[in-house]
Amino acid sequence: MAFSADELRVLRRALALALHPAPLPADEVRECLQLAGSVDEAIREAGRLRAFLLADLARYRTALPGSATGYLELLQDALAAGYRPQPDDLASLRSLRHLPLAAALLARCQGIAERSVRARLARSTAGPSGAAVPAAPAPRTRLTALPGGRADIKPARPAVPGKPAPADDPAKDRPVPTPAEAFPPRKRPVPPGERREAS
Template sequence: MPTPHGSRGGMAFSADELRVLRRALEAALQSSSTRPTPEDVQDCLRLAEAVEEASREGGRLRTFLFAELARYRAALPGSSAGYLERLRGALDTGYVPGPDDLAALRMLRAQPCGAIEQRRRLGLLHRCEQLAELDVRARLEARIPAPAGPVRPRLLALPGGRSGEPAKGKPGADPKRKVPTPGEIWPRRRPDSPPAPQDPPKPPPPEEEQRATG
């Protein structure tokens, strides 16, 4: 039966289990016309069940390690050495530090210790802060729904089409002319000009005047 190996979900297989895996891979790579023997099928089924059980055992082991980490964290500051060691191991298995871990690391950083240990604690604090920030960003991105389709930029129509020339208005219309004012619609009436002076009557010639008196 495979056994969990390490805290990262690894598994250790025996020689017989490796032979079963080799035969299963060979059967998968061969053509579909070649059918495995009943013995090979039974061996693959037993191995699959053993791998599933080993996976569950690895999950139980990680749960135990995380619970132990919480116990050491609750016993701080006296258990600082054991807590830091277990925290590094948990981070290697994919553990995401929480607010309690960040608060504990900040508290340990403020505790007096040697220069080398101070640098180790500071480096571990920075690592946990980065992992916690990445986890928060991932959860926020998962809550935001993705767009249904690709977002395309909106295109604005230019006057005149592709030529880029300004659009032509109606014939005879001045595009620069503004709205007419009331004075332009109803022009102001001009006063009537006075009548032109008439010329005085001319006197009759002398002959006509004598005839009139004679």
């Protein structure tokens, strides 16, 4: 899209106004509206030309192989306008790959198709906010000590080989249970004959 010198002046003024809002005279407002209308019309015209180009491309593709020259030229124009090749285009180019231009266009279209597939896959794995969803579970959050908690912890003493690791300080305040407390003796069952004698 090309702008004339007057249109560029109006566009520059509109951009400056967007950065630093200020009241405009009526004639400048009218010029901005006219420029906006011209841009809208150019966009609509570009859409119409694109539709005609794609319709011609489909007609030439249907008439292959007799229309190979016209089809390849139209495909070049369509790609320059941002057209993404369809599976029918790739199949048609494969059938024409004996032509140097068709072989070059096939390589170009395959590259465009691969990038398009990758972009679709990236969008499909994106979350609602647009951030990519991790394929594996996220690592667990690192635990941090509460404020003041780490200051009270004394450094651990290194373990001596062959000796058990020293117990923590809180364990020293606890009484160590005796074996009888830890493993109370079980009462032996009395045989039935002895029960009768005792009674």
